Amino acid sequence: MxxxxxxxxxxxxxxxxxxxxxxxxxxxxxxxxxxxxxxxxxxxxxxxxxxxxxxxxxxxxxxxxxxxxxxxxxxxxxxxxxxxxxxxxxxxxxxxxxxxxxxxxxxxxxxxxxxxxxxxxxxxxxxxxxxxxxxxxxxxxxxxxxxxxxxxxxxxxxxxxxxxSALQRVPEEQLRTLIAAESSPDLTGWLELALITRENVDDVRQQLLAITNWINTHRNHPAAQNLPGDLALLRELANRQPQNIAVLVPLSGPLEKAGRAIRSGLLAAWYEARTNGRETPAITFFDTALNDDVYNVYKQAVFEGADLVIGPLDKNRVQRLQSQAALTVPVLALNYGDDRQSAPENFYQFGLAPEDEAIQVADQAWQEGNRRAMVLAPNSDWGRKVSDAFIQRWERQGGRITSRSLFTQPDQYLYTVKRALNIDDSEQRERNIARLTERDVVFEPRRRQDIDLIFMVAFPPQARQLKPILNYQYATAIPVMGTSHLYAGTLNRERDEDLNGVQFVEMPWKLHQSELENSVEQAFNEEFSGYETLIALGVDAYQLHPRLVQLQRFPTARVYGETGILRLDPSRRIHRELTWATITEGVAQASNGPLPSTEPRF
CATH class of the missing domain: 1.25.40 (Serine Threonine Protein Phosphatase 5, Tetratricopeptide repeat)
Structure with a gap:
């Protein structure tokens, strides 16, 4: 040199x-x-x-x-x-x-x-x-x-x-497919072990028995000699399962239907476990609408022998329990309190936060190579909250927001979309040219070219109008992604054809008709139209209750629920990862992710 x-x-x-x-x-x-x-x-x-x-x-x-x-x-x-x-x-x-x-x-x-x-x-x-x-x-x-x-x-x-950790995120269908096709003993063993964790989710003892049998048949497998930590914990968990659960939900008053939907989901999961011969706790329901101070209801439940409390549902009551210096019995709240406020060590929070969905969309869109996003959302507190979650995640990753447009009434949708795409500026240029030349001008408006992705926050009636407007305004080629709120959850080809091509995240409960979902419809003679997600919340509350300590000790542990893949953060808040779906010919088609096409190279 x-x-x-x-x-x-x-x-x-x-x-x-x-x-x-x-x-x-x-x-x-x-x-x-x-x-x-x-x-x-x-x-x-x-x-x-x-x-x-x-x-x-x-x-x-x-x-x-x-x-x-x-x-x-x-x-x-x-x-x-x-x-x-x-x-x-x-x-x-x-x-x-x-x-x-x-x-x-x-x-x-x-x-x-x-x-x-x-x-x-x-x-x-x-x-x-x-x-x-x-x-x-x-x-x-x-x-x-x-x-x-x-x-x-x-x-x-x-x-x-x-x-x-990676296998915890692989869809069950892929695990089963690979187990049937794979020849590598090490890989097959890992896949079988991962599949065990998807079964008997609400029965720790049955899962422990299945893992013991797996170890006996895979004695030389690396995982048998060094079991993943969250599975090694199962023996301890099996000996400390709740025997008496108190559920604090509104069963009368303005939130009665929401409370009854949660109760139906929770009882359906309990009945299924009991029918399949699993150990089940005693469950007692308390109507929170009958007492303004939910802490008094909590103390009554504990006095009557509860060793776990599920609920309450509404945010104010959740914050009331969150504000306690200590709780003698663990609580799995069915909503989120104030994230700026500390909570007792045995206070867990689980809800259907739309922010989780917005963050998941931002992460996926980023990994697909998009860098410039346009945001469409309702002009409401809720619309701003969801779009803010997307924008904050997007910008933190280095992405750019080209515009955020908030829509109001349907008769303003066209104007909102035109302005977001700069079509109105293009049309103004046409008018200026025509005025200057005093001639009819053959002109096709052009949208702005700096958009890789459109993030759409909308409910079904709004989304079914906005997507055709986007297509008509020269944005057909731009991918549109959204949260679960744009999908009604029921088959309606004629109306949902307007959403063709839209990608969104959705809870498994609304994409796959399960036996448990059928049992809810048969067992409870109640109409829960519009409350289906709360039924799924009740199901998952029951699925989660034996796993809270496991999720807390091992951040990579997951529970596969009806509302999504569930994990616990250090603040003891449950987060959901939903299933990706695409509207094709008016039907929501779930995506299980790509299978690897080749062997890894070495």
Whole structure:
């Protein structure tokens, strides 16, 4: 290396390290940053080394600048390999799984053939992480399972934890399909173990028995020798299940129908468990509408022997229990209190928060490569709350909101959409040209071109009008995504054809007619039209009650419920991950996610 270049590189790296010590966050790339002197570095390898140092400090913006001045097609094979790996690492630090996969399994994948074993291991770990980011959890698990024999120590344990975490997110249908087709004993064993966790969700003892049988038939399997922590906890949980549950819901007054819907779902799950020979607790219902102070109802339930309380439902009563310094018996509230207020350690919150859905849509849209989003939402507190959740998540990931338009009355929908797409500006230009030329002008309005995605927050009557307007206003090619609220939940081809192509998240209860759902209709002679989601909430409250401690101790643990895949955050709030669906020919078609098409490369 020439002396001058060596001196420049040493000075560059010294400034780089000083900058890294001075600040933990990304630095600006202005003239006062050492990145501005990169053009003076002659050697490509030096530039790659600088980018590697920047990524080690998680200075993604500076690393992007360092890599952007390098011409990939002018590099040697070794330099291209380094460059591709650095690009993948940069994408992972930006949580852009698809971009990482483009460099790890795309046209550049051949570069990694023949690399030293440790470097191939590092690349496969990156590939697994990228698959996790894009939601291809089965592909991620396969990568890690085939890689596992090469690992040891803490890295091996972390890899096992990530295998289990990924398999918790794989749809049950995919697990069953792969078990029937797979020949690898290790992979098949993992899949069978994951499938056990989907069965007997509300009966810890039955699940523990199934896991014991699995261990006896898979004694040499890695998971049998080191059982995932949330499963190892089952023996302890089996000995401390609630025997008497008190349910605090309104059974009279303005919220009577909501309370009865929850009661019907909870009892349907209880009856199903009892019919199948599972252990079931005693359940007592308390009408919260009869007492203004829900804490008094709680104390009465505890006095009568309750060792778990489910409810209350309305937010004010939830906040009343949340405000207590301590609770003698755990509570699973059926709504969310004030997230700015602390809560007792045994106070859990579970509801149907639309913000979870908006965040899930934002994450999926980002991983699909969209970066510029237009938002359509009702001009209401609820519409602003849901759209705000999407916008905050979107911008936190680095996305841009091109516009947010709030609609009101149906006769204003066309104007709202035109303004959001800048069609009104285009039409004004037409009028100006016609006025200046004093001639009839052949003119086709043009929408704005800086929109990758439309996030639509709407209820079915609104969505069925907005989507055709979007199509008519030249936005047919723009993907439209939304929350579950745009789908009515019942088959109506004629009306829902207007929603063709719309992608949305929905709870499994409304996409798949289950035996439990049929039993609700048969067992309870009550009309719950419009309250179906609360029936599912009641079902999942029963499914959750034996699992609260498990979810609290192991953040990667999941419960597959009727309202979605359920997890618990550190504040003991339950979050839902819903199923993706698309309207096709007027019918909501659930998506189970892609199956991996090839074996992982090594």
């Amino acid at each position: 020439p002396l001058r270049s060596s001196a420049r590189l040493l000075a560059w790296l010294f400034a780089l390290l000083l900058a890294g010590c001075a600040s933990q966050g990304p630095r600006p790339t202005g003239m006062d940053s050492p990145i501005a002197d990169l053009s003076s570095i002659d050697s490509v390898q030096q530039r790659l080394d600088i980018a590697r140092q920047l990524l080690a400090q998680e200075r993604t913006e500076d690393a992007e600048v360092a890599l952007s001045v390098i011409q990939f097609d002018q590099l040697s094979i070794a330099e291209q390999t380094d460059y591709a790996e650095l690009r993948a690492e940069l994408a992972l630090q930006r949580n852009d799984g698809q971009e990482a996969l483009n460099w790890l399994v795309g046209d550049t994948a051949y570069l990694y053939d023949g690399l030293p074993m440790q470097r191939q291991i590092d690349l496969r770990l990156k590939r697994a992480e990228a698959y996790e980011l894009v939601g291809e959890y089965l592909a991620a698990a396969r990568e890690r399972i085939f890689l596992a024999p090469q690992l040891d120590g803490d890295v091996a344990q972390n890899n096992r934890d990530r295998i289990w």
